[in-house]
Amino acid sequence: MKITWSRVAINLTVLTLIIIWTLPTLGLFITSFRTKEAISATGWWAAFGQGGFTLDNYNEVLFGGEGMATAFLNTLAVTVPAVVIPILIAAFAAYGFAWLDFPGRRFMFITVVGLLVVPLQIALIPVLTAYLAIDLNGTFLAIWLAHAGFGLALATYLLYNYISQLPKDLIESAALDGASHFTTFTRLILPLSVPALAAFAIFQFLWVWNDYLVATTFLGLNADVQVMTQRLVSITGSRGQDWQLLTSGAFVSMLVPVLVFLGLQRYFIRGLLAGSVKG
Amino acid sequence: MQEADTPAPTRGLGQALATNVGRVVVSIFVPIVAFIVLWVGFLFLRDSGADKLVIVAVAIVWGIGGVALLYVVANWLTEKLPDVWQRRILPFVFVGPAIAILAFYLLIPAVITAWESLLDANGAGFVGLDNYVYAFTNPDMLVAIRNNILWLVLGTLVSTGLGLAIAVLVERSRINRLAKTLIFLPMAISFVGASVIWRFVFSYQPEGQPQIGLLNAILGAFGIAPVSWLTGSPLNTILLVVILIWGQTGFAMVIIGAALKGVPDEMLEAGRIDGANEWQVFRRLIVPTIWPTIVTVATTIAILTLKVYDIVIAMTSGNFNTNVIATLMWDQAFKFFDQGRGAALAIILLIGVTPVIWYNLRQFRGRAI
Numbered sequence: 251m252k253i254t255w256s257r258v259a260i261n262l263t264v265l266t267l268i269i270i271w272t273l274p275t276l277g278l279f280i281t282s283f284r285t286k287e288a289i290s291a292t293g294w295w296a297a298f299g300q301g302g303f304t305l306d307n308y309n310e311v312l313f314g315g316e317g318m319a320t321a322f323l324n325t326l327a328v329t330v331p332a333v334v335i336p337i338l339i340a341a342f343a344a345y346g347f348a349w350l351d352f353p354g355r356r357f358m359f360i361t362v363v364g365l366l367v368v369p370l371q372i373a374l375i376p377v378l379t380a381y382l383a384i385d386l387n388g389t390f391l392a393i394w395l396a397h398a399g400f401g402l403a404l405a406t407y408l409l410y411n412y413i414s415q416l417p418k419d420l421i422e423s424a425a426l427d428g429a430s431h432f433t434t435f436t437r438l439i440l441p442l443s444v445p446a447l448a449a450f451a452i453f454q455f456l457w458v459w460n461d462y463l464v465a466t467t468f469l470g471l472n473a474d475v476q477v478m479t480q481r482l483v484s485i486t487g488s489r490g491q492d493w494q495l496l497t498s499g500a501f502v503s504m505l506v507p508v509l510v511f512l513g514l515q516r517y518f519i520r521g522l523l524a525g526s527v528k529g
Numbered sequence: 530m531q532e533a534d535t536p537a538p539t540r541g542l543g544q545a546l547a548t549n550v551g552r553v554v555v556s557i558f559v560p561i562v563a564f565i566v567l568w569v570g571f572l573f574l575r576d577s578g579a580d581k582l583v584i585v586a587v588a589i590v591w592g593i594g595g596v597a598l599l600y601v602v603a604n605w606l607t608e609k610l611p612d613v614w615q616r617r618i619l620p621f622v623f624v625g626p627a628i629a630i631l632a633f634y635l636l637i638p639a640v641i642t643a644w645e646s647l648l649d650a651n652g653a654g655f656v657g658l659d660n661y662v663y664a665f666t667n668p669d670m671l672v673a674i675r676n677n678i679l680w681l682v683l684g685t686l687v688s689t690g691l692g693l694a695i696a697v698l699v700e701r702s703r704i705n706r707l708a709k710t711l712i713f714l715p716m717a718i719s720f721v722g723a724s725v726i727w728r729f730v731f732s733y734q735p736e737g738q739p740q741i742g743l744l745n746a747i748l749g750a751f752g753i754a755p756v757s758w759l760t761g762s763p764l765n766t767i768l769l770v771v772i773l774i775w776g777q778t779g780f781a782m783v784i785i786g787a788a789l790k791g792v793p794d795e796m797l798e799a800g801r802i803d804g805a806n807e808w809q810v811f812r813r814l815i816v817p818t819i820w821p822t823i824v825t826v827a828t829t830i831a832i833l834t835l836k837v838y839d840i841v842i843a844m845t846s847g848n849f850n851t852n853v854i855a856t857l858m859w860d861q862a863f864k865f866f867d868q869g870r871g872a873a874l875a876i877i878l879l880i881g882v883t884p885v886i887w888y889n890l891r892q893f894r895g896r897a898i
Contacts, residue, residue, distance in 0.1 A: 264702040327585040331592035346623030373638035399634025432604040460719030479721040500725035511717035
C-alpha cells in the first residue's frame with residue numbers, strides 16, 4: 251500500500267513540474283493567436299469560447315514594420331555558415347592533433363583547452379576595433395567568422411575526443427594503401443565522425459541561432475542584416491506592451507530550434523555529454 | 530627533389546627558419562585567403578542588389594565552399610613539396626588555421642583587452658588601475674556585482690539541485706519520457722525568447738484592470754493586490770534568475786540523469802539490505818557516486834550566470850537596478866565609448882572563470898595527447 255501511495259505522489263509531483271515548465275510557453279503560444287483587444291481583456295487561460303482569435307499577428311510581425319520575415323532569413327544566413335565553417339576547421343585541427351606529429355602539438359592543444367571557457371566578452375572590443383578598421387562590421391562575413399572563432403575551441407576539443415578514439419589500425423592501414431593524410435581525413439575520418447560532427451552541429455546551431463550578444467555587437471543597428479533575437483529585443487524596447495507582436499515574434503524565432511531540438515534530441519544529448527562547457 | 534640529394538637533413542638555422550616560416554605561412558594561408566575571397570564575393574553580392582533569398586543562398590554556398598576549397602588548395606600545394614618538407618609543413622595545414630583563428634579571435638584580443646583596461650576612455654593615456662578602482666567603487670557597479678553574485682548562487686544552486694531532484698524523480702515515474710522532453714525543451718529557446726515568455730508571466734496591470742500575467746492573476750484569485758514584479762530590486766533580479774533556472778534545469782537533469790544510469794544497482798541493493806532508507810541511499814550512495822558530474826554541471830551553469838546578458842537586456846534593459854557586469858561592460862564599451870572601463874569589466878569576467886580554466890588545465894595535465 252505504501253509503495254503505491256509513493257508512486258502516486260511521485261507521478262503527481264512530476265505532473266506538477268511538467269505543468270509549471272510548460273504553462274509559460276503555452277501562454278505565449280495561445281496569446282500569439284489572439285487579437286490585441288482580446289489579449290488585454292482577459293488572460294490567455296480564459297481565451298477559449300470567447301472568440302477573438304486571429305492569424306493577423308503573424309502577418310503583421312513577419313511582413314509589417316517589425317520585419318521578422320527578413321530577420322528570419324538573416325538568422326538563417328548567419329547560422330548555416332557559422333555552424334559549418336567552425337566544424338570544418340575544427341575537424342581538420344582535431345585530426346592533426348590526434349594523428350599527426352609536430353613540434354608544439356601538446357602546447358597548442360593545451361591552449362585550446364584553456365580557451366574552452368574564456369568569456370567572449372574579452373574579445374568584443376579588440377575584434378570590433380579590427381572590424382571597424384577594415385569596414386567589415388555589419389556584414390554576415392563578420393559574424394560568421396566571429397562565431398567560428400568563438401565556437402572553435404569547443405568544436406576542436408569535442409571532435410578531438412572523438413577522432414583520437416578511432417582505431418589506430420584504421421589510419422595505419424589507410425597509410426599502407428598509399429592514402430595521404432588528406433585523403434584519409436576526407437574519405438575515412440570525416441564519414442566515421444558523423445555522430446560527433448552532428449552532435450557539435452546541433453550545439454553550435456542552437457548557440458548561434460539563439461545568440462543575441464555577438465549579433466548585436468557585430469551586426470549592429472542595420473535592420474537589413476539584423477537577426478530575430480535583435481528584432482525581438484527591439485520590440486520589447488519600443489512596443490513592450492504590444493503582446494500580439496511580442497508573442498508571435500517570439501514564437502517565430504523559437505520554431506526552428508524547437509523542431510531541430512525535438513527531432514535531434516538524441517544527438518544533442520550526446521554532444522552535451524561529451525563535454526558541455528563553452529565560453 | 531633536391532632535398533633527396535642532401536645526406537641526412539641537417540637542421541641548420543636556415544632550414545629551421547624556413548620550416549617555421551613555411552608553417553606560419555600555411556597556418557595563415559587558409560584564413561587570410563579565405564577571408565579575402567569571401568570578402569570580395571561579399572562586396573559583389575552586396576552591390577548586386579539581388580533578391581534577399583538569393584543572397585542568402587549564395588552566401589551560404591560561398592562561405593562554406595570557399596573554406597573547404599582552400600583546405601584542398603593548401604593541401605595540394607603542400608603535396609608538391611619534397612617529402613621532408615611535406616612532413617614538416619603538412620600538420621600545419623590541418624591545425625594551423627584553427628590556431629590562427631583562435632589566436633585572432635580569443636588569444637590576442639585577451640592580451641589587448643588586458644592592456645586596454647589600464648588605459649583611459651580613448652585608449653590614449655595610461656591610467657594604471659583606475660578602471661578597476663572604478664569597477665569596485667562605483668555604486669552602479671557594486672549593484673551589478675551584487676546581482677551577479679545573486680545570479681551565480683541562486684542560478685547555480687537551484688538549477689543543479691532541481692535538475693538532480695527531477696532526474697531522480699522522473700526515473701521513477703510513468704511519464705518520464707514526456708517529462709524529460711518538456712523540461713529539457715527550454716534549452717532550445719533563446720534567452721531572448723524565454724524572456725518574452727516570462728515577461729508575459731510577470732506582466733502587471735494597475736489594480737482593477739484585468740491581469741493578463743499568470744502570476745498576478747494567481748494572486749488575484751486569492752484576493753491579493755497585483756505586484757509590479759520587475760521594478761523592485763532585488764526581487765526583480767531573483768525573478769530574472771528564475772528564467773535562467775527554467776532554461777538550465779533541463780540541462781542539469783539530462784546530464785545528471787545520464788550519470789544516474791551509471792550507478793550500479795547492486796550497490797544500491799546492498800545499501801537497502803543493510804537497512805538504509807531511500808533518503809539515506811540517495812544521500813550516502815547515489816550523490817557521492819555522481820558527485821563529479823554534479824560539479825561539472827554546476828560549473829557549466831556558474832559560468833553561464835557570470836556572463837549573463839541577454840535576459841537582463843530583454844527583460845529590463847538593466848533598469849531598476851538589474852544590471853550585471855556583462856551589461857555594464859557592453860554599455861561602457863559600446864554606448865559610452867569608454868574602452869578602458871569596458872575592458873576592465875571584461876577582464877573581471879575573465880578572472881571570474883579563471884578557477885575553471887585552471888581546473889580544466891589541471892585535469893588535462895595527466896592525460897596523454
